Amino acid sequence: MSVDRRLSINQGTIKHADLATALAATSAAGVPAIGLWREPVQEVGLATAATMLADSGLRFTTHCRSGFFTMPEGPARRASIDDNKVAIDEAATLAAAGADGSTAILVLVAGGLPDGSRDVIGARERVRDAIGELAPYAAGAGVTLAIEPLHPMYASDRCVVSTLGQALEIAHDFDPSVVGVTVDTFHIWWDPEVLPQIERAGREGRIATYQVCDWKTPLPADVLLSRHYPGEGVIDFGPMTRAIVDAGYTGDIEVEIFNADVWATDPHEAVRRTSAAFTAAISPHLPA
């Protein structure tokens, strides 16, 4: 089975694998790149993680994830900003340790409504403020902050940024090398504006990372775990992927699947299945 040279395994797909296992499973399958999550990196420590990543020979594509800065000013917000700076440093260190072609990208999930709040408009303003506060730090570290719009079903409890257009509006005030967007098919496939907004994201130089996984119904009881291997659901990957290509994005493409069944699969097998699904569903839409 050939492996697409642009495939990156997002560690969220093999959530229960520790860092060593995730790196080994990705390498063993011949996949050239990986996106890491903060918790397994912190479990071994950043310096050790960087060494392990370097030894793996894998490209590093994104660091997942930070953000969660919708709360009003106060100690919790300060703690979040400080933690986001730590995440920026982690992303820079890991990108430097990864193989040639690694990218220093930190995926940002905005956060939902603060407890007891109904002020979604205010929450969004605080997202913009937080990014404004973090942008100089990210620029200094050479890290791109990638605002990720999440599906509107997560708007209240996880992410008040729901569309690509909205993410681009927030990013607009900042240099594209410092603030971009995460384009994840699962979150935005339903949006009637998705194709023109991808085109716009490319024109504005904002596509920091492209992530693919599939959507199908019925949704599981925990809607956070409703992501599937590409090709197993109803998303038509052709138009979005071609739009990404036409928008000039030439980077790696991550597969990030939160799914209890996938997580229960042996990580080596899950990576192989991910690679096969990518080859079947995504590769045909990429330039040869």
Next chain:
Amino acid sequence: MSVDRRLSINQGTIKHADLATALAATSAAGVPAIGLWREPVQEVGLATAATMLADSGLRFTTHCRSGFFTMPEGPARRASIDDNKVAIDEAATLAAAGADGSTAILVLVAGGLPDGSRDVIGARERVRDAIGELAPYAAGAGVTLAIEPLHPMYASDRCVVSTLGQALEIAHDFDPSVVGVTVDTFHIWWDPEVLPQIERAGREGRIATYQVCDWKTPLPADVLLSRHYPGEGVIDFGPMTRAIVDAGYTGDIEVEIFNADVWATDPHEAVRRTSAAFTAAISPHLPA
């Protein structure tokens, strides 16, 4: 407890009540209006339902619901178009039977992706085609078709129309008296464009009906049943309701709640609770 004179109980809130019970519970609570569902109307027959409605003295606000016309041309599509014409006739008959101020509005839910299809763009085009086919019939019957955007979590299996802007784009080709939109807070509260799109809907004369219920998380296992009494969730009803008022909408306002706990409540009690919730959460934002 005073009852708001613009409140209408959508029968979906008391789903397990038959038509007689629904009418009685609404009247008994002093609520002046009701929106009906097709199944309980058909259960007694349209002529009988019209007589029962007339005897109740209630205003009739909407008929729920029809649509489901995303399938390609063929017998299933013809059957759907035919059934939509029956629904149009039902809406006209019921509006004529209701008290003064009744409105002949048929709520349309587009339908999801046809089985085995990933072509959401094609499905949307077939929605437009179906409405084009039904519009002359609706005009002849004096019925307004009210396209309802549903939350994007229902995009694949229930409704490929996900935003108010998208519904307005579809409606744009038609006379506003024939094709309008349903503005339901539950489905569109998360949309960063919701307020300008309500303003636009008013400017274009498209607000056929305004429906309110609340959103909160975690979502229940069946996400279809995740609606709540106004005030019990995270929706800020002020900005949307004031936008509806500012847009010139002066009609009745329905409360439509799909929720297993609400459905398990005695219908008389559920109507009273709905009225109290409306008075607390919606009435303060309406003109005195």
